[in-house]
Amino acid sequence: MTTLPASTEKKLGLVIDLDTCVGCHACVVSCKGWNTENYGAPLSDQDPYGADPSGTFLNRVHSYEVQPNEGPAQLIHFPKSCLHCDDAPCVTVCPTGASYKRVEDGIVLVNESDCIGCGLCAWACPYGAREMDQAAGVMKKCTLCVDRIYNENLPEEDRQPACVRTCPAGARHFGDLGDPDSDVSQLVAERGGMDLMPEQGTKPVNKYLPPRPKDTWEEVDILAPLLEPVAPEADGLLGWLDRTLSKVGGK
Amino acid sequence: MHPAPSIIVFTVLSGLGFGLLAFLGLGMPTVFSGVAFGYFTIAYLLAVIGLASSAFHLGNPQRALKAFTQWRSSWLSREACLSVATLIVMGIYGGALVFFNTKLSTLGLIGSILALATVFATSMIYGQLKTVPRWNSWTTPALFVTLSLAGGALLAGQIFMTLAFLVLAGVLQVLAWILGDSRFAQAGSTQGTATGLDRIGTVRHFESPHTGTNYLLREMVHQVGRKHAQTLRIISLGLMVILPVVLLWLGVTYVTVALAALSHVAGALASRWLFFAEAEHVVGLYYGKR
Numbered sequence: 001m002t003t004l005p006a007s008t009e010k011k012l013g014l015v016i017d018l019d020t021c022v023g024c025h026a027c028v029v030s031c032k033g034w035n036t037e038n039y040g041a042p043l044s045d046q047d048p049y050g051a052d053p054s055g056t057f058l059n060r061v062h063s064y065e066v067q068p069n070e071g072p073a074q075l076i077h078f079p080k081s082c083l084h085c086d087d088a089p090c091v092t093v094c095p096t097g098a099s100y101k102r103v104e105d106g107i108v109l110v111n112e113s114d115c116i117g118c119g120l121c122a123w124a125c126p127y128g129a130r131e132m133d134q135a136a137g138v139m140k141k142c143t144l145c146v147d148r149i150y151n152e153n154l155p156e157e158d159r160q161p162a163c164v165r166t167c168p169a170g171a172r173h174f175g176d177l178g179d180p181d182s183d184v185s186q187l188v189a190e191r192g193g194m195d196l197m198p199e200q201g202t203k204p205v206n207k208y209l210p211p212r213p214k215d216t217w218e219e220v221d222i223l224a225p226l227l228e229p230v231a232p233e234a235d236g237l238l239g240w241l242d243r244t245l246s247k248v249g250g251k
Numbered sequence: 252m253h254p255a256p257s258i259i260v261f262t263v264l265s266g267l268g269f270g271l272l273a274f275l276g277l278g279m280p281t282v283f284s285g286v287a288f289g290y291f292t293i294a295y296l297l298a299v300i301g302l303a304s305s306a307f308h309l310g311n312p313q314r315a316l317k318a319f320t321q322w323r324s325s326w327l328s329r330e331a332c333l334s335v336a337t338l339i340v341m342g343i344y345g346g347a348l349v350f351f352n353t354k355l356s357t358l359g360l361i362g363s364i365l366a367l368a369t370v371f372a373t374s375m376i377y378g379q380l381k382t383v384p385r386w387n388s389w390t391t392p393a394l395f396v397t398l399s400l401a402g403g404a405l406l407a408g409q410i411f412m413t414l415a416f417l418v419l420a421g422v423l424q425v426l427a428w429i430l431g432d433s434r435f436a437q438a439g440s441t442q443g444t445a446t447g448l449d450r451i452g453t454v455r456h457f458e459s460p461h462t463g464t465n466y467l468l469r470e471m472v473h474q475v476g477r478k479h480a481q482t483l484r485i486i487s488l489g490l491m492v493i494l495p496v497v498l499l500w501l502g503v504t505y506v507t508v509a510l511a512a513l514s515h516v517a518g519a520l521a522s523r524w525l526f527f528a529e530a531e532h533v534v535g536l537y538y539g540k541r
Contacts, residue, residue: 054466062456062538065454080537094327116317118309119308137310200381
């Protein structure tokens with residue numbers, strides 16, 4: 001059924017730290033790798049080595065420049081994937097029942113054998129988390145690596161989403177956001193985790209940790225003007241070059 | 252939003268077909284045998300061509316039957332169920348008129364209601380989407396249903412009804428454009444709320460996730476053609492409402508009615524093109540585009 005469950009036992013999701021993300025796109029690559037080789041239709045590329053390449057991705061990293069009222073602009077890397085919303089508009093619009101939210105852990109999934117590829121769920125999602133695979137004609141989205149997190153064939157440390165496992169900066173965290181005592185919930189409480197586009201009323205499970213305040217940039221060492229300037233005159237090879245070029249150029 | 256020709260043709264033609272069925276079901280006009288066959292053939296062709304063209308934008312049309320299962324939650328599923336129910340009920344009603352010269356009035360009334368409910372369900376597929384603020388308004392269902400009634404009345408030769416619904420559709424269309432222009436701002440989504448970074452300062456999209464385009468941008472961020480939006484609005488309103496009204500005012504002959512119908516359909520197609528081309532999806536905010 002594409003009606004949403006009244007509540008879910010767990011709320012598995014991601015917490016993404018915008019302060020530590022370095023924008024390396026490793027999560028994008030590992031996501032594409034794992035999800036191409038495992039559950040469901042592969043994530044196809046169109047014209048990958050040609051003039052107009054494009055392809056299906058479940059996770060994309062944007063970069064934003066934010067200009068505060070005072071001080072220099074900040075560059076913030078912004079990974080974005082399915083937020084596994086509590087009130088997921090993509091699920092209720094589905095005409096076939098292919099889209100659903102799991103009662104046991106709150107993961108939003110697509111049953112690809114029921115998907116007719118109408119694309120309405122992608123229209124209903126404010127976050128651009130769903131992409132129609134152009135080769136398979138079915139809707140693809142983040143599964144929270146459902147085929148890793150419960151997979152007892154994998155070593156325990158690998159039983160988390162591929163993006164979280166691979167992040168070299170530790171900017172991605174996975175856990176139960178429905179349990180206030182879980183590590184991720186504690187992190188959200190401590191750092192003021194936020195929802196994206198709360199005005200859309202989707203109640204996202206995934207949370208984003210805002211960048212920590214920066215040091216103020218006006219802070220300059222008060223002794224700086226008193227310090228000896230370094231190398232006021234060039235000597236050695238550079239000095240010879242400087243003198244020679246000055247003669248040649250007449251300056 | 253990307254104005255896919257298949258969806259534009261589908262919504263306009265099926266709207267006309269179901270509009271015509273709504274009038275036929277009410278016995279406006281009450282026709283029998285050969286004439287009835289003609290009217291019902293036109294209505295069914297329009298409705299079925301529309302439904303078939305909607306299948307063209309599916310990724311896996313062979314599973315389309317599954318779309319009849321989720322009517323409890325999905326407007327798209329409701330539309331599928333209602334359209335088939337209309338076609339079945341009106342098929343029996345039309346069959347009785349054509350072959351037995353019998354008018355089953357109650358069945359016709361049920362069919363009329365189902366036909367209008369189908370158009371309403373179609374409009375709600377778009378009207379329900381909070382992600383497209385321009386569509387997420389009462390004007391979307393109001394305009395879709397009124398346009399369907401106006402076109403249906405025109406094809407059914409109900410001149411007074413045609414004039415009334417055309418004028419109403421014109422008013423609703425202008426209202427939809429005027430109110431629609433400020434809907435995005437009213438909805439309150441900005442690049443700041445989309446990223447949550449408005450708490451730090453002014454947000455600007457610095458770099459896209461990939462150098463190439465993607466499904467989201469192709470489907471939901473359509474900026475081409477908005478340049479001519481004002482011109483197209485005037486052309487659309489002129490062809491859809493003003494010219495047909497003038498033609499019918501001049502005199503009701505086969506020629507004026509046929510010209511009025513052609514003009515109305517051309518205008519409705521232009522209006523529907525604008526409905527998609529002008530609609531802005533909030534996902535564009537993540538890409539610094541609208």
